[in-house]
Amino acid sequence: MRTSLSPFVHSLTPFRNALLSLVLASGAMSVFAQEAKPAYQVEEIPVPKGIAPEIGGLGFTPSGKLVVLTRRSGILTAKPTTDPAQMQWTRFSDQSLHNANGLFVVSDREMLVSQMPELTRIIDLDGDGVADEYRTEATFNLSGAYHEVTAGPVPDGKDGFFIALNTASHSGFTFEHTRGPFSEVSRRGRNFASVEYRGWVMHWDPKTGLTPWAKGFRSPNGIQFGPDGSLWVTDNQGDFRTTNPLYNVQKNAFYGHPSSLVWDPAYVQNNPKRDPLKQPMEELDAMRTPAAVLFPYGFSRSPAEPLFELTGGKFGPFNGQMLVADAAAPRIIRVMLEQVDGAWQGACVDFYSDHGLRNGSNRMVFSPDGTELYVGQTMREWANAMEGLQRIRYNGGRVFEVLAMHLQKDGFELEFTQPVDIGAADQPSAFNTETYWYEYSSSYGGPESDAKKVRPTAVRWSADRRKVNLTYAQMQSQRVMRVTLTGVTSNAQPLGHTMVAYTLNHLAK
Amino acid sequence: MRPLPLLALASTLGLAPLLFQTAQCQVSENATAPLKVSIKVLPGQVRFETTRFDVTAGKPVELTFSNGCIMPHNLVILKPDAEPAVIAGVNALGLEGLEKNFVPEVPGIVAATKLLQPQAKEVLTFSAPQETGDYPYVCTFPGHWYTMRGVMRVRASGVKLEAAQRVLDKPAQVPDALKHSEMSHKPMGTMDHPFVMRTFALDPGLDPAVFAHHGVGKDAVKYDPATRLDITKKEADPQTGVVREIPIPVPSLKGVAGAIAVSHGPDFSYVWDSTECRLFYAWRGGFLDMNPYWGQEPGGSRSKVYLPLIVGHLVYRASGAMPLAEPNDPSPVFLGYKMEGGLPEFRYQLGQRVIREKVLPSAKDGFEVRVTVEGGATPNWKVNAADLDVTTVRSENGGLAVAVKDRPEPEHVLPPASPKHEKH
Numbered sequence: 042m043r044t045s046l047s048p049f050v051h052s053l054t055p056f057r058n059a060l061l062s063l064v065l066a067s068g069a070m071s072v073f074a075q076e077a078k079p080a081y082q083v084e085e086i087p088v089p090k091g092i093a094p095e096i097g098g099l100g101f102t103p104s105g106k107l108v109v110l111t112r113r114s115g116i117l118t119a120k121p122t123t124d125p126a127q128m129q130w131t132r133f134s135d136q137s138l139h140n141a142n143g144l145f146v147v148s149d150r151e152m153l154v155s156q157m158p159e160l161t162r163i164i165d166l167d168g169d170g171v172a173d174e175y176r177t178e179a180t181f182n183l184s185g186a187y188h189e190v191t192a193g194p195v196p197d198g199k200d201g202f203f204i205a206l207n208t209a210s211h212s213g214f215t216f217e218h219t220r221g222p223f224s225e226v227s228r229r230g231r232n233f234a235s236v237e238y239r240g241w242v243m244h245w246d247p248k249t250g251l252t253p254w255a256k257g258f259r260s261p262n263g264i265q266f267g268p269d270g271s272l273w274v275t276d277n278q279g280d281f282r283t284t285n286p287l288y289n290v291q292k293n294a295f296y297g298h299p300s301s302l303v304w305d306p307a308y309v310q311n312n313p314k315r316d317p318l319k320q321p322m323e324e325l326d327a328m329r330t331p332a333a334v335l336f337p338y339g340f341s342r343s344p345a346e347p348l349f350e351l352t353g354g355k356f357g358p359f360n361g362q363m364l365v366a367d368a369a370a371p372r373i374i375r376v377m378l379e380q381v382d383g384a385w386q387g388a389c390v391d392f393y394s395d396h397g398l399r400n401g402s403n404r405m406v407f408s409p410d411g412t413e414l415y416v417g418q419t420m421r422e423w424a425n426a427m428e429g430l431q432r433i434r435y436n437g438g439r440v441f442e443v444l445a446m447h448l449q450k451d452g453f454e455l456e457f458t459q460p461v462d463i464g465a466a467d468q469p470s471a472f473n474t475e476t477y478w479y480e481y482s483s484s485y486g487g488p489e490s491d492a493k494k495v496r497p498t499a500v501r502w503s504a505d506r507r508k509v510n511l512t513y514a515q516m517q518s519q520r521v522m523r524v525t526l527t528g529v530t531s532n533a534q535p536l537g538h539t540m541v542a543y544t545l546n547h548l549a550k
Numbered sequence: 551m552r553p554l555p556l557l558a559l560a561s562t563l564g565l566a567p568l569l570f571q572t573a574q575c576q577v578s579e580n581a582t583a584p585l586k587v588s589i590k591v592l593p594g595q596v597r598f599e600t601t602r603f604d605v606t607a608g609k610p611v612e613l614t615f616s617n618g619c620i621m622p623h624n625l626v627i628l629k630p631d632a633e634p635a636v637i638a639g640v641n642a643l644g645l646e647g648l649e650k651n652f653v654p655e656v657p658g659i660v661a662a663t664k665l666l667q668p669q670a671k672e673v674l675t676f677s678a679p680q681e682t683g684d685y686p687y688v689c690t691f692p693g694h695w696y697t698m699r700g701v702m703r704v705r706a707s708g709v710k711l712e713a714a715q716r717v718l719d720k721p722a723q724v725p726d727a728l729k730h731s732e733m734s735h736k737p738m739g740t741m742d743h744p745f746v747m748r749t750f751a752l753d754p755g756l757d758p759a760v761f762a763h764h765g766v767g768k769d770a771v772k773y774d775p776a777t778r779l780d781i782t783k784k785e786a787d788p789q790t791g792v793v794r795e796i797p798i799p800v801p802s803l804k805g806v807a808g809a810i811a812v813s814h815g816p817d818f819s820y821v822w823d824s825t826e827c828r829l830f831y832a833w834r835g836g837f838l839d840m841n842p843y844w845g846q847e848p849g850g851s852r853s854k855v856y857l858p859l860i861v862g863h864l865v866y867r868a869s870g871a872m873p874l875a876e877p878n879d880p881s882p883v884f885l886g887y888k889m890e891g892g893l894p895e896f897r898y899q900l901g902q903r904v905i906r907e908k909v910l911p912s913a914k915d916g917f918e919v920r921v922t923v924e925g926g927a928t929p930n931w932k933v934n935a936a937d938l939d940v941t942t943v944r945s946e947n948g949g950l951a952v953a954v955k956d957r958p959e960p961e962h963v964l965p966p967a968s969p970k971h972e973k974h
């Protein structure tokens with residue numbers, strides 16, 4: 042090494058070493074060829090004229106056709122093509138469903154769809170590619186408020202499905218004649234549940250029909266059943282929701298938005314006037330199950346469908362992790378979950394943001410080969426139109442991101458997808474951390490309270506430079522710890538997404 | 551080294567959505583003095599702040615490159631088609647690269663800075679090429695060139711130079727696809743191929759008896775989530791003048807929550823209710839204007855009173871109890887519908903009986919409702935004294951054909967008076 046280069050030596054040595062090992066392994070050229078394209082790439086998928094591209098559900102049929110459920114323009118199918126503009130679309134249904142917002146593809150000829158008034162099985166009886174039967178499997182009560190939309194059905198791993206039912210918003214009205222009995226008590230409220238099972242997660246199967254499963258939801262616009270049999274629901278910031286949460290849903294549990302309680306006989310206890318809005322916050326707080334992950338509001342303005350990445354590496358290095366669509370920002374979030382003290386909690390980080398992604402992502406599905414993530418957008422209930430269909434393709438390129446975040450007794454272990462360069466990342470200043478909490482409150486949204494800035498007291502890298510242990514002076518439960526990674530590079534390339542927030546309900550034992 | 555197709559590269563880089571803004575005062579032009587250009591690095595982003603600048607062919611250029619990043623970078627201006635060869639040259643440098651500032655000794659390089667360490671600056675003076683065209687500039691630190699790039703445009707003498715283009719931190723929003731969808735908010739079917747729509751529908755003031763199996767909605771009052779109390783306003787009592795705090799009312803709307811609206815074209819439309827499982831009303835002269843509910847076409851916001859408007863005039867409205875119900879029947883259960891002979895055939899359960907019902911359209915002078923009971927029993931259609939529009943009920947193919955005559959009403963049913971409702 043020449044002395045004239047000495048100012049560079051510190052930061053460039055890891056690069057040199059990496060370069061050397063790559064030259065030895067495969068020759069440098071292939072490395073550079075790989076570098077020349079981004080790992081993930083967004084493509085716009087045009088749908089035929091006359092169709093409102095407001096996507097309420099996405100799926101694939103067993104024969105590999107993409108199914109696109111629109112909120113008011115029926116159902117489209119098409120075999121994906123390399124050039125998305127060449128897709129040949131067929132209208133499986135040209136009828137207008139009522140704000141359809143959940144899809145499960147049973148077969149090439151049969152779809153299970155949730156729309157505002159019901160769960161509908163839509164069947165092509167004669168095999169001509171067009172649905173003939175709209176069979177009502179279960180009906181949902183409606184107050185007449187525009188906000189009482191659905192999420193799901195998601196299969197429960199057996200013969201049944203889970204469906205989430207939104208509450209109504211005070212920006213809408215109720216009708217003089219409601220579908221289902223009306224509760225004056227629960228008509229009060231910012232978001233309210235004036236008809237039965239609004240704000241609930243329901244279970245449906247052909248034998249038992251529709252049954253209530255869990256309560257306390259506000260605007261649960263995302264539901265997913267995990268590969269391990271766990272049920273997940275995202276909800277939206279608002280009254281009794283200081284920020285946007287992700288819940289691991291247990292049967293009969295209460296998730297904090299009280300309006301739905303009037304439809305729980307165990308809560309009402311023969312007192313139809315029992316009013317959860319008048320119950321002290323401390324009592325409601327004691328009843329509720331906390332969120333597994335509290336998304337920082339800057340991360341997620343409106344979380345929608347969660348989807349597990351189970352492509353086994355076909356879509357990059359995040360197999361087994363959860364992706365969450367965001368309906369109010371050009372962003373898809375990645376969630377890194379772990380069980381601590383018997384409960385799920387974990388961290389979130391951006392998976393993909395900006396760079397061609399539209400606002401309004403609502404529903405997602407992986408292509409059968411796992412290399413593409415189809416993303417459907419709609420946010421007309423909440424804001425300006427932001428509607429459309431896109432896909433994100435994994436090009437097989439190099440991804441440099443935080444791969445995992447594990448709670449330790451005295452801090453965190455962060456794992457990276459690539460070895461990290463020696464240098465800035467060895468300093469505590471590379472891991473500036475904010476810790477704060479979200480108070481449970483009836484107000485519409487709320488601040489990060491009791492915020493403090495801390496730094497790790499020690500930074501210890503593994504020999505392979507892929508893992509780092511961060512030690513903190515103090516670890517507290519009921520805190521979110523948000524780490525901003527600065528100057529963390531691999532082969533001199535910056536980290537893709539630099540902010541990771543861990544929801545610490547339980548301390549490591 | 552496989553040559554990099556530049557056009558394809560640019561399109562795969564997601565450069566299109568970046569928001570460009572023209573920067574004033576960044577390029578200064580003077581007849582004698584060199585053209586001054588200043589280019590910075592966006593810290594931590596592996597991008598140049600300036601993505602395009604113009605120079606005049608053959609004229610001197612003074613380019614100041616400053617590296618405000620934590621990583622080392624250079625700036626290398628290339629001839630229009632030289633990029634693949636230069637990048638191959640960088641690759642060929644191998645471990646020598648660092649010492650050579652990652653600038654290979656190959657043809658095609660117009661000008662190059664050294665590899666600048668963080669916070670360093672270099673002024674590059676050179677003559678702009680004589681040949682006009684687009685000259686890319688990149689950082690040749692391996693891997694940086696795919697995001698760290700821009701274009702120097704060499705313009706002919708006398709051509710006015712445009713201001714430099716800078717990339718801002720905030721990317722542009724990807725446009726909404728709805729606005730160009732040509733989605734009609736006044737959909738329409740035909741006599742043979744009806745358009746079937748699940749929607750909220752207007753209650754045009756139906757006999758309340760037809761809502762027998764609905765809940766009774768009540769007006770509400772405004773509520774403040776922060777205090778958990780009702781919101782009140784001050785109002786003087788008209789008699790006594792005493793000012794009191796009174797709750798702010800939120801009225802309820804006249805709507806049908808579980809409606810199925812069917813259009814057979816401009817001459818015949820109807821609303822069948824999936825909660826009561828019966829025909830609610832029929833009209834002629836148009837279908838529905840969905841703008842209040844779907845938002846002003848193509849992508850506007852929902853109206854405060856978000857009920858579709860009926861286009862045309864009613865010719866039938868239901869009244870009284872459900873004609874097929876027996877005294878001890880539980881609430882009807884809607885089972886869905888099948889498209890039979892092009893028409894929706896509704897299916898519902900009344901007690902133990904499963905009933906199929908079809909509305910046969912006609913362009914004028916009445917229409918028919920066909921009902922059958924699954925299993926072959928004859929339905930018992932009770933002609934309601936109030937339901938005067940039903941003229942005849944006759945047996946037909948094991949079921950009943952119920953003829954309904956038109957009772958035309960005035961054109962266009964107005965929506966209910968707009969409730970006063972402030973936005974949150």
Ligand SMILES: [Cu+2]
Nearest residue numbers: 623689691694
């Ligand atoms: Cu560079």
